[in-house]
Amino acid sequence: MSETLQPTILIAVYSEDPLFAERWRQGLWASLEEDYPRSSIDFKQATNAEQLAELLGEPHLQALLIHSHSAMDVVPQSLARRPHVNHFVILPQSERGRIDDLLELNIDGYLDDSEEDFFSLLREVLAAIDHKAATPFADTLRDYVRSAKDAWHTPGHSGGDSMKDSPWVAEFYHFLGEHIFDADLSVSVQILDSLLEPHSVIQDAQELAARAFGAKHTFFSTNGTSTANKVILQSLLHPGDKVLLDRGSHKSAHHGIILCGAMPVYLPSSLRVRYGLYGPVTRESIFRAIEENPDARALLLTSCTYDGMRYELAPIVERAHAAGIKVIIDEAWYAHAAFHPALRPTALESGADYVTQSTHKMLSAFSQASMTHVNDPDFDEQRFREHFNMHASTSPQYAIIASLDVARKQMSVEGYALLKRTLELAERLRESINATEVFRVLELPDMLPTELADDGIRLDPTKITVDISQTGRSAEAVQVELFEKYNIQVEKTTFNTITLLLTIGTTQGKVMRLENALKRMAKDTRSRGGEIELKPPQALPPTGEIARLPRDVFFERGAVVRLMDSATALNEELVGAISADQITPYPPGVPVLVPGQVISREVLEYLRSILLSQRHIEVHGLTYRQDLPHLRIAEGEAG
Ligand SMILES: Cc1ncc(COP(=O)(O)O)c(C=O)c1O
Structure with a gap:
């Protein structure tokens, strides 16, 4: 790892007793061992609410040690803001009697300050941070590749040996790089575990993911959320079971219904005709469907949508659960939400039973990398596994699994910092787009059909939808010009909007280039003049009767x-x-x-x-x- 890529770790102590906080901060700092580079670990203290709030905004905060006197107040607050920071309560032996009060706090552990053995205490804290930052599968894969075993097993390219000396295909080998080939292994390599029956490093990686995303169980999928949705529907529903779902659900949900033999009850997606944007289902339609279908077994909604609109899920989940209906949320576009308070609550935090996420869409994982999170108290793992295995290849791509492991690690340790930057870039981009006075960023009220105005819908700021109707060009023409003239590929278009997707990989440079392109296009428009009338597409016909399964x-x-x-x-x-x-x-x-x-x-x-x-x-x-x-x-x- 290069010097400049050394991560910074901030460990903080909170106590309302300033002398205590100072003694602990000093003690921990003095206990840093030589082999921990001191420059990369920093210690801070906070003694009041204001300082605590500031601390919780620190991007590098990894562990917070809270004096027991303040724990009942401070821990829930700080966990709500930064659930991925390791939390410890400093609890002297003499106060062990209080442990029952504190047990309900979801923390990493208790630190005994009786002996003030800061050396051991710090080791405990660093071990928790190391655990969070572990990548059990990715590490084992890398170590295996480095051990350079002779392959007498699939895949046929045998670590790229079939290609690298070929005058015909070596170019492809070199283009992709050696590791994409030598890390492409198979189930024959037993120390890499089995995705279909995990019991070691894949299981460990999934457990770390479950903790990071707030699930009881997490399953990695190397066939995208398309497959994850089918697996959930298949494992939850029996032929003839009713499922309530947004008609605008991804096609994998509709395919899942065909496969499992369920009977769909469609909920109408809302439409903002002016921009051709399909949005969430109204809360009223959802509640009505729950009431009219007391025999329904599951409800499936997409949150957030492709355009970033997300439901206020808690009341919906509550109503569904009261009717005995399981809630499945397709969070294909919202895997980042757990890691920044501005994006939460997540579907799991709102009580959903099953959540599917395309880790690859918003986080640092390869295409097709997806996770299924489960919090259903009645979860039948054996049944789920049968359906999972029916859809999963027996030759999963190991680089995809490793990328899930690494993407989870990254979000656990630096997700907050990365999203803070992404949200700042999104804000800056919104302002500069509006400053062109030709392009205009749509805000939630612009995008939301009126019937959803009181449903508590919110917008994910990382998805920016821009009205292009003042450019005198169609959205398709704007898209083509951005691509051909400015080397910029946007996420999608409607007839009069383009959508830009910011992720944790969006950089200042990319933002600058886009700002520059839009400025020039706006200037062009002004000199050329002319708004053209763009006709919205026809609204979809109403959902018809479903007469047969x-x-x-x-x-x-x-x-x-x-x-x-x-x-x-x-x-x-x-x-x-x-x-x-x-x-x-x-x-x-x-x-x-x-x-x-x-x-x-x-x-x-x-x-x-x-x-x-x-x-x-x-x-x-x-x-x-x-x-x-x-x-x-x-x-x-x-x-
Ligand atoms: C709402 C929704 N769900 C599921 C999927 C499928 O995800 P994946 O591409 O990971 O298979 C998509 C893909 O765009 C989607 O938009």
């Missing part, structure tokens, strides 16, 4: 029937038929038909209109015969 219809052979003829007239026979496939236009990525759904004239009109429009819209799930779009329907159903 999606699984039953999807797996039938079905009949393929044309949607329209060459003269673009609709095929009337389809009205009232039952769809056998899921039909999803992108954008917005919300299915207009799912298997088992009765096909309405409105859906057919909608499909015809987007297929004939000039917009670039992919429609997934259509079947093409002689270049004409067809729908697959349940057999014998065409009217």
Whole structure:
């Protein structure tokens, strides 16, 4: 590790007795061993609420030692703000009787100050920090690679040996680098544990992740949240069980329902027509669905959404639990939330039973790296494992597992600092975008459909949606110009917005380049003038009746029937038929038909209109015969 990359560790003592705080700070400092570089460990003390608040804003704070007299007040406060800081209560032997009062505090341990053996006490604190910063799987993988064993097992490239001397493919080997190949190992290497039946280093890594994210159990997935969602639905629901879900849920949720044979009850996603943004479901619709479906087994919502809108989940979870409904939250876009108070509470903190997160979307993990967190008191691990193993490859990518381990470590020790910086960059970017007076950042009231105004929805500031309608260009044209002229790739667009995603990897340099590009484009616009009218896309047709179980219809052979003829007239026979496939236009990525759904004239009109429009819209799930779009329907159903 280079000198400049030496992490800084701050250990602090809190006591309302200034002499006590000073004695402890001094004692700990004097006990630092030679092999701990003193320059990288710092000690501070705080003796009142103001100093404590300042301390809790310190990015490098790793451990807080709290004098027992103040513990009952201070620990809950400081844990609420910085749950990833190691908390210790200093409790003299003479006060051991108080331990029962203090037991409910979720802390790392008690330090006995009777002998004031600061050397041992400091060792205990540093051991806890080391434990939090451990990466059991990533370390074992690296050590194994360094031990340079001869491979007589898969994968076939054998640590890259099949490629590095090949005149044809060595270039690829060198492009990716040796370690992507020599760390690509297999279950034959037993000391690397098994993702499908973990019992050593993967299990340890998952336990550390569970602690960091606040779960009872955490499972790593190397097949993305797409798979995690299917596994949860499959392991929780039986054929015919009802599940309440946002129609705008990711397609993996809809696929999960097909696989497990559940009956979906769709909750309508809200739409902000002005910007073409689909948002959360209203609390009223959720509560009504819970009331009308007392036999529902699960509720699945996405929080935050792709655009960063997140629910106030606690009252929703409470209502669902009161009705005996398990709550699954798709936090694909919100894995960072646990590590900064401005982004919390997380779904788990709000009481959710199951949470899936695409660690790769917002944190430092490879694509496809995802975690499933479980807090369900009725969790059946054996059943979950069976379904997990049904979807998981028996040859998981070890670099992905290691990246999950490292991403968790990073957030546990420096997540707060990184997110503090990211949030500051987001604030600065918002201001500079608005200062162009051409581009305008949408704030929550701009994005939120009015019916959600009182639902406690909040916006993740790391997702910035920008109104581009004053540029005189379409969002697609702005996206292309940013890419081709300024080397900038944005996250997504609607017809009149672009969305920028800030992550812990966003740098000052990237922000500056984007600011510069937008400034120039704004100047260009002003000299050229002209606002063009951008027409919002059509709203989705209403969710139709689901007449049969999606699984039953999807797996039938079905009949393929044309949607329209060459003269673009609709095929009337389809009205009232039952769809056998899921039909999803992108954008917005919300299915207009799912298997088992009765096909309405409105859906057919909608499909015809987007297929004939000039917009670039992919429609997934259509079947093409002689270049004409067809729908697959349940057999014998065409009217
Ligand atoms: C809400 C939501 N859930 C799940 C997923 C799937 O995640 P992954 O790409 O990790 O499979 C996505 C992907 O974009 C998503 O937007």
